[in-house]
Amino acid sequence: AAQVRGLTKVYGSGQAEVRALDGVTLDFHERQFTAVMGPSGSGKSTLMHCCAALDRATDGTVVVGGTDLASLKDKQLTRLRRDRIGFVFQSFNLVPTLTARENILLPMSIAGRKPDQEWYDLVIDTVGLADRLDHRPNELSGGQQQRVAVARALVSRPSIVFADEPTGNLDSRSGAEVLSLLKRSVDEFGQTVVMVTHDPVAAGYTDRVVFLADGKVVDELRQPTA
Amino acid sequence: AAQVRGLTKVYGSGQAEVRALDGVTLDFHERQFTAVMGPSGSGKSTLMHCCAALDRATDGTVVVGGTDLASLKDKQLTRLRRDRIGFVFQSFNLVPTLTARENILLPMSIAGRKPDQEWYDLVIDTVGLADRLDHRPNELSGGQQQRVAVARALVSRPSIVFADEPTGNLDSRSGAEVLSLLKRSVDEFGQTVVMVTHDPVAAGYTDRVVFLADGKVVDELRQPTA
Numbered sequence A, B: 001a002a003q004v005r006g007l008t009k010v011y012g013s014g015q016a017e018v019r020a021l022d023g024v025t026l027d028f029h030e031r032q033f034t035a036v037m038g039p040s041g042s043g044k045s046t047l048m049h050c051c052a053a054l055d056r057a058t059d060g061t062v063v064v065g066g067t068d069l070a071s072l073k074d075k076q077l078t079r080l081r082r083d084r085i086g087f088v089f090q091s092f093n094l095v096p097t098l099t100a101r102e103n104i105l106l107p108m109s110i111a112g113r114k115p116d117q118e119w120y121d122l123v124i125d126t127v128g129l130a131d132r133l134d135h136r137p138n139e140l141s142g143g144q145q146q147r148v149a150v151a152r153a154l155v156s157r158p159s160i161v162f163a164d165e166p167t168g169n170l171d172s173r174s175g176a177e178v179l180s181l182l183k184r185s186v187d188e189f190g191q192t193v194v195m196v197t198h199d200p201v202a203a204g205y206t207d208r209v210v211f212l213a214d215g216k217v218v219d220e221l222r223q224p225t226a
């Protein structure tokens, strides 16, 4: 699904230089639920953004669905992101002037596509937002906004989903609903999901955990249990 | 420290009415570390905002430090918030154009006050931001931004601190640092801290847990252990 080779992302220069990623090499396997864990500031969000074509690396390569991201022009990158990649942002990034429903359907409406009705109903029902769809983000609780962001990433059924801490603002029950949904989209619908998390319980839902520290991969765990 | 009586907050009206708080009555005790837990959407953030004078309730009373918030005019409320209350927002609410240091010192500079240098150093050191003070929020990771928000609330050593999910974006080690700092400000410096959290481990640091559901208090736990 995605191959990362020698990925490096440097911010600033000289004294102020920050090596957010420092030569990361790893694979995200097709139809697997992979967790990415590591200390605050270790490069997890940066890794997600580079893999999802939301940011350009300083060095190294990212291949998604057989395509080297560096070979794509901006227009092609935009189309790849829109059609094949789902992204849940750590800070939600919802459009404040749109309702929850409009936010959830936005990527597909831009692409001129309609969602599969059954899948849409399942996602909305599972994240528990049915009675909040007409509200705008500032009328929603933190956890409700996060669930809108999750639904938005899943509804278009992208081949690969990058979820940056999708349950950080959720109580254990809503969190479990979201995690089962993510696991289900992998096990039943063949999607590939990569999830950044700080929560060992969330990691327990995945097939494999990759650990980052100081911008590098430092460890890996197969079949984690909480 | 704070007494809440019959607190009600209603959004919308008629069919669209949402009772975010529905007759909440409870006390936050002086020099205690209280946790507020409950499902996503149960009213935790709304309760924090009403108690911290960031929002006006529909009904009921909030008394903070002996003062009925409803008796204060806007200017007096602003001064109370600035001088006596510290607040950590669920979505951080940092000023994007200011550096971490400027964000942390902002409430005090507005009040024309300087922080206690030893306390300032302790807070900065404990939240682990010493090498990030000159960066702006968009140059910081999610967890780093959250730690800036925590430091901002604590540095002025307010008599009461309301922290809305202060460790939601932190790995277990940074989270433990923040929680020990909050506990320390209660045990050693006599502050009152009220913390919304979804994390049982975080609740384990507190003296008492209050549970909300559907805008009401439904349960309470003394001396919780994770």
Ligand SMILES: Nc1ncnc2c1ncn2[C@@H]1O[C@H](COP(=O)(O)OP(=O)(O)OP(=O)(O)O)[C@@H](O)[C@H]1O
Pocket (backbone or CB within 6 Å): A132, A135, A138, A139, A140, A141, A142, A143, A144, A169, A170, A171, B011, B012, B018, B019, B020, B038, B039, B040, B041, B042, B043, B044, B045, B046, B047, B090
């Ligand atoms: N402006 C608003 N208009 C309508 N409903 C609102 C508004 N603001 C908040 N609400 C609703 O009030 C309820 C309580 O929200 P609140 O943010 O207090 O929940 P919370 O317990 O903090 O949830 P979370 O754990 O997800 O952060 C939610 O159902 C939310 O949708």
Ligand SMILES: Nc1ncnc2c1ncn2[C@@H]1O[C@H](COP(=O)(O)OP(=O)(O)OP(=O)(O)O)[C@@H](O)[C@H]1O
Pocket (backbone or CB within 6 Å): A011, A012, A018, A019, A020, A038, A039, A040, A041, A042, A043, A044, A045, A046, A047, A090, B132, B135, B138, B139, B140, B141, B142, B143, B144, B169, B170, B171
């Ligand atoms: N624009 C920038 N300029 C300078 N440094 C940056 C910039 N963006 C990110 N960083 C730094 O890069 C490092 C990695 O950030 P990243 O957001 O990937 O961490 P993270 O693992 O997601 O952390 P968290 O768990 O706190 O969300 C951090 O130390 C951060 O301060």
Ligand SMILES: [Mg+2]
Pocket (backbone or CB within 6 Å): A044, A045, A046, A090, A164, B141, B142, B143
């Ligand atoms: Mg991050």
Ligand SMILES: [Mg+2]
Pocket (backbone or CB within 6 Å): A141, A142, A143, B044, B045, B046, B090, B164
């Ligand atoms: Mg909240």
